[in-house]
Amino acid sequence: MPGHTDKTYEAELQGLRDKLLAMGGKVEAAIASSVRSITERDVELAGKVRASDAEVNRMEVEIDNACRRLLALRQPAASDLRFITTALKIVTDLERMGDLAVNIADRAQDLAQAPQLGPQLGPLHDLSTLADLSEAQLRKALDAFVERDVVKAEEVMSGDDHLDALYLKLFNDLLALMIEESRVIRRATALLFAAKHLERIGDHATNVAEMVVYMVRGTDVRHPRSRAEKG
Amino acid sequence: MRVERLQAYFHDNHVLRDVTIDVPPLSVLAVIGPSGCGKSTFLRCLNRMHELVPGARAEGSVTLDGEDLYARGVDPVRLRRRVGMVFQRPNPFPTMSVHDNVAAGLRLNGWRGDLGQIVERCLRRAALWDEVKDRLRQSALSLSGGQQQRLCIARALAVEPEVLLMDEPASALDPIATAKIEELMHELKERYTIVIVTHNMQQAARVSDHTAFFYMGELVEAGPTERMFTNPREQRTEDYVTGKFG
Numbered sequence: 001m002p003g004h005t006d007k008t009y010e011a012e013l014q015g016l017r018d019k020l021l022a023m024g025g026k027v028e029a030a031i032a033s034s035v036r037s038i039t040e041r042d043v044e045l046a047g048k049v050r051a052s053d054a055e056v057n058r059m060e061v062e063i064d065n066a067c068r069r070l071l072a073l074r075q076p077a078a079s080d081l082r083f084i085t086t087a088l089k090i091v092t093d094l095e096r097m098g099d100l101a102v103n104i105a106d107r108a109q110d111l112a113q114a115p116q117l118g119p120q121l122g123p124l125h126d127l128s129t130l131a132d133l134s135e136a137q138l139r140k141a142l143d144a145f146v147e148r149d150v151v152k153a154e155e156v157m158s159g160d161d162h163l164d165a166l167y168l169k170l171f172n173d174l175l176a177l178m179i180e181e182s183r184v185i186r187r188a189t190a191l192l193f194a195a196k197h198l199e200r201i202g203d204h205a206t207n208v209a210e211m212v213v214y215m216v217r218g219t220d221v222r223h224p225r226s227r228a229e230k231g
Numbered sequence: 232m233r234v235e236r237l238q239a240y241f242h243d244n245h246v247l248r249d250v251t252i253d254v255p256p257l258s259v260l261a262v263i264g265p266s267g268c269g270k271s272t273f274l275r276c277l278n279r280m281h282e283l284v285p286g287a288r289a290e291g292s293v294t295l296d297g298e299d300l301y302a303r304g305v306d307p308v309r310l311r312r313r314v315g316m317v318f319q320r321p322n323p324f325p326t327m328s329v330h331d332n333v334a335a336g337l338r339l340n341g342w343r344g345d346l347g348q349i350v351e352r353c354l355r356r357a358a359l360w361d362e363v364k365d366r367l368r369q370s371a372l373s374l375s376g377g378q379q380q381r382l383c384i385a386r387a388l389a390v391e392p393e394v395l396l397m398d399e400p401a402s403a404l405d406p407i408a409t410a411k412i413e414e415l416m417h418e419l420k421e422r423y424t425i426v427i428v429t430h431n432m433q434q435a436a437r438v439s440d441h442t443a444f445f446y447m448g449e450l451v452e453a454g455p456t457e458r459m460f461t462n463p464r465e466q467r468t469e470d471y472v473t474g475k476f477g
Contacts, residue, residue: 004474005474005475076473077472078469079473081461082461217462
């Protein structure tokens with residue numbers, strides 16, 4: 001593909017792409033750390049997640065500004081227009097994922113005050129797996145974005161079912177635990193919230209993937225069911 | 232209006248190659264493309280002005296309401312009443328008044344009715360009436376550039392054309408005069424079919440319902456304007472609208 005005749009424009013678009021990736025990388029790291037702060041009862045790590053979120057928020061504002069500037073000054077068209085509008089949307093998803101990581105880290109701080117959930121380590125293990133899955137979904141969605149890879153994006157979209165299934169299992173296990181032993185309700189609920197946040201992170205990764213399909217193909221693949229009802 | 236297998240030449244130079252396109256009625260078609268791509272030639276083939284240039288000729292067919300404009304026996308002068316044209320630089324008749332500029336075409340055609348009423352109607356349709364109604368007898372050159380261009384549009388409307396061709400109609404105007412012309416095009420398409428050639432892609436995006444992209448004498452792609460600017464099908468169109476040529 002030939003580059004833009006205006007090299008400054010080309011550099012501005014590349015700069016936007018780099019910023020989004022840097023932000024995505026930060027969010028990925030925050031998700032991993034937040035869950036680790038629960039499983040390893042690491043309050044300090046939880047604090048770091050909260051601190052890094054300020055940086056993520058700053059990046060969101062910076063990316064928003066870059067997009068607005070490009071729209072106003074360059075009047076982008078075709079694939080450039082689709083790239084910039086995609087950037088504007090996925091930056092919101094990334095920022096929300098960052099917030100969810102902070103929420104998970106907050107649960108870590110609560111849990112660290114209470115005794116370890118003794119023999120029932122199963123849910124903790126599943127929570128780690130859920131974190132790995134959601135993080136991998138985000139990474140793959142970002143790869144699809146950089147490589148303009150629709151196949152990868154579609155894998156993310158179909159991969160969300162695994163996440164949902166594991167979340168449901170975790171939900172049922174924690175529920176069983178609470179029925180059995182009312183003293184663990186507070187701690188089990190904290191884990192349930194963390195699991196729910198990870199499941200939501202997976203949904204945001206799916207949003208990113210859907211936008212990548214739009215960016216590359218120009219076709220909107222969101223909400224197929226509501227569109228079928230309408231059409 | 233339908234254009235089929237249109238070829239145009241300047242001497243041995245084949246400047247339009249096998250162009251086939253439908254011009255949807257009562258809408259605006261924008262023709263875009265880099266300099267020398269054939270877009271102005273295309274426009275000038277639609278009312279047979281191309282052949283006025285020495286050494287120029289055209290082949291193929293252009294049909295309006297089913298009638299081939301290139302058929303034997305078609306009078307190009309009568310044809311140009313049905314397919315009017317507005318040029319890049321406002322070109323009112325310099326020695327005539329505002330009123331006479333609009334009336335000129337009718338007088339030339341031997342019209343013997345109430346000119347005043349038609350002049351007013353055309354000036355209203357060209358969104359110029361309120362600005363000139365008290366100075367109809369003044370020279371057309373007393374108007375601003377933007378007003379002169381709308382006067383030329385009024386003059387073109389006076390002979391009741393079906394199609395209006397516009398060759399860069401706003402490129403010599405400031406942004407406000409340009410906006411008035413563009414606003415006018417939205418009104419005019421309720422009565423006329425408009426084809427506009429423009430270098431300004433944002434203008435094409437703003438004013439047109441359909442866009443045709445020409446490159447090196449070929450029609451590369453034509454389609455609804457929204458699609459052409461958000462998701463064109465051809466790589467060359469994509470490269471042009473995103474600024475990746477040259």
